[in-house]
Amino acid sequence: MIKMLTELSSLGSKIERLGNILRNTASDQIKDYQQRFSSMAGLYEQAFKELIIDNHNTIEACTTANRFFGKDNPNMVYIHQNIEPNNNYEE
Secondary structure, eight states: OHHHHHHHHHHHHHHHHHHHHHHHHHHHHHHHHHHHHHHHHHHIIIIITTTOOSSOOHHHHHHHHHHHHSSSSOSOOOOOOOSSTTOOOOO
């Protein structure tokens, strides 16, 4: 009986330690993401704010296209973001 209680106590300590490790790791990741996103917000404000249009206004879209591409109606605009580096997708 005493051996069983000792083993349960040891198991409880291990579970508590694992929980602390997981919590600390998650907290570190959250802090890291907060730092990354706060620096990205500054980049957005400086570089992309004038290029991104939230609502679809035809006059604004034509003006932006004209400024960006040099004409009102570009033949094709394609924006592609690869999530996985070095993928072998054929397009």
